[in-house]
Amino acid sequence: MSTTIWIILAAAVATYLTRIGGHLVMSRFERIHPRVEAGLNAVPAAVLTTLVAPEMLHAGPAEWLAIAVAALVALRGGLMAMFLAGAVVLIVARQFMG
Amino acid sequence: MSSSTIAERPRTASDFWEGARLSVPVMVASGPFAVLFGALAVDNGFSVFEAFLMSAAVFGGASQMVGIELFGQHVAPWLIVLSIFAVNFRHVLYSAAIGRHLAHWPLIQQAIAYFILTDPQYAIAERKVESGRKVSFSFYMGAALPVYLSWTALSGLGAFFGRMIPDTQALGVDFLLPIYFLGLVMGFRKRPLWLPVVAASAVASIVAYKFVGSPWHVSIGALAGVLFAAFMPIRPSTRHEP
Numbered sequence: 001m002s003t004t005i006w007i008i009l010a011a012a013v014a015t016y017l018t019r020i021g022g023h024l025v026m027s028r029f030e031r032i033h034p035r036v037e038a039g040l041n042a043v044p045a046a047v048l049t050t051l052v053a054p055e056m057l058h059a060g061p062a063e064w065l066a067i068a069v070a071a072l073v074a075l076r077g078g079l080m081a082m083f084l085a086g087a088v089v090l091i092v093a094r095q096f097m098g
Numbered sequence: 099m100s101s102s103t104i105a106e107r108p109r110t111a112s113d114f115w116e117g118a119r120l121s122v123p124v125m126v127a128s129g130p131f132a133v134l135f136g137a138l139a140v141d142n143g144f145s146v147f148e149a150f151l152m153s154a155a156v157f158g159g160a161s162q163m164v165g166i167e168l169f170g171q172h173v174a175p176w177l178i179v180l181s182i183f184a185v186n187f188r189h190v191l192y193s194a195a196i197g198r199h200l201a202h203w204p205l206i207q208q209a210i211a212y213f214i215l216t217d218p219q220y221a222i223a224e225r226k227v228e229s230g231r232k233v234s235f236s237f238y239m240g241a242a243l244p245v246y247l248s249w250t251a252l253s254g255l256g257a258f259f260g261r262m263i264p265d266t267q268a269l270g271v272d273f274l275l276p277i278y279f280l281g282l283v284m285g286f287r288k289r290p291l292w293l294p295v296v297a298a299s300a301v302a303s304i305v306a307y308k309f310v311g312s313p314w315h316v317s318i319g320a321l322a323g324v325l326f327a328a329f330m331p332i333r334p335s336t337r338h339e340p
Contacts, residue, residue, distance in 0.1 A: 002148075003175055004143075004144060004145075004148050004169070005148065005151070006175065007165070007169070007175050007178055007179060008148060008151050008152045008155055008156065009155065010175075010179045011152070011155075011156050011161070011165060011178070011179050011182040011183075012152075012155035012156050014179055014180075014182060014183040014186070015156050015157075015158055015161060015182065015183070015186045015189070016212070016213060017183075018183065018186045018187050018188075018189040018190050018193070019186075019189045019192070019193055019212040019213065019215045020193060020209070020212040021189075021190050021193060022189065022190035022191060022192065022193025022194035022195070022197065023193045023194060023196075023197030023200075023201075023208075023212065024193075025190075025194075032194075034332045035328045035329070035332065036328070038290070038291070038327045038328050038330065038332060039324045039325070039327050039328035040187070040188075040190070040191060041191075041289055041290060041291075041327060042289070042291060042295045042323050042324050042326070042327030042328075043184070043187050043188055043320070043324055044185070044187075044188045044282070044286055045283055045286040045289065045292055045295050045296055045299070045323065046295055046296075046298075046299040046319070046320045046321075046322070046323025046324050046327075047164075047181075047184050047185050047187075047299075047316070047320040047323075048160070048185070048279045048282050048283045048286075049283055049295075049296045049299035049300050049303065049319065049320075049323065050299055050300075050302075050303035050315055050316045050318075050319030050320055051164060051167065051275070051276065051279045051316065052276050052279050052280045052283060052300075053299070053300035053301075053303050053304050053319070054303055054304050054307040054312075054315055055273075055276040056304075057304060057307065057308075059273070059276075063273050063276075066270075066273065066277060067276065067277065067280060070277050070280055070281065071280060071284065074280070074281055074284035074285075075284070078127070079127070079278075079281045079282070079285060080127055080130065082277075082280075082281045082284065083274075083277060083278055083281055086274075086277035086280075086281075087270060087274060087277065090270040090273055090274075090277070091270045094270060
């Protein structure tokens with residue numbers, strides 16, 4: 001099998017562990033330590049931020065504008081609205097800003 | 099639906115359809131991202147089958163996007179898997195929270211249920227619990243199965259037609275993922291310490307990107323945000339159930 005298939009299968013196992021693991025492991029404890037919980041709460045925002053921030057370094061004005069508009073729309077609208085707004089601004093801005 | 103038609107049918111069927119109704123908005127919202135995932139996966143070097151398989155086996159939109167992004171950057175396989183694990187780690191909290199409400203099911207049904215425990219699925223199940231009624235297996239599957247089928251099918255379609263897009267750069271496809279990830283980051287903004295965590299991770303990942311290099315900026319940046327949150331003074335008001 002190709003490396004890609006192995007990556008997918010390993011990712012599937014890892015993902016399943018996160019989905020069943022909370023029930024299997026954490027339900028055995030009466031309480032989760034507050035610091036652990038605070039850390040866990042921060043996990044998604046912390047991970048996902050690292051996929052956006054460095055991209056800004058080698059982006060241009062068109063990308064910065066798209067990100068800024070998307071962030072503003074996200075304050076009011078849902079994920080789909082902000083995504084579409086960002087995509088439209090990106091495509092239009094690239095026509096003019098290169 | 100009148101009460102007489104409900105009474106005539108087996109309870110499991112009406113439970114299933116009650117769940118299926120709740121799955122419609124989730125399908126509508128996730129559908130475009132399934133197509134996008136398929137197209138981007140092919141753009142990053144996946145085959146159509148591999149894109150379909152990943153959707154069927156992992157079934158976690160954000161983590162799949164992260165996976166193909168890193169795959170396209172030729173990141174080491176173990177690190178791709180670790181990153182997917184990191185993005186999906188939040189499910190541990192869902193699992194811990196909803197587990198006691200599913201514990202009365204047969205084990206095989208519980209095993210299946212955890213496989214499809216996504217963010218919206220958790221929200222639907224948790225709302226059912228709050229309404230004071232039991233979460234049945236057929237209700238749970240009614241909410242989950244249509245989403246699972248549409249997600250995998252649309253991923254395959256997106257991958258199939260994605261191959262036909264000649265110049266993805268012109269359409270801005272190369273920068274759609276950062277926008278999408280920003281949307282996910284913004285979605286967590288009600289969490290305690292969100293802004294300082296995002297700031298810590300952003301600064302740490304940029305510094306790590308400059309001085310350590312890709313792909314380590316992901317782990318280092320994430321660790322900075324998580325450790326920051328863990329070592330901040332704990333205020334009782336910020337504690338909440340997931």
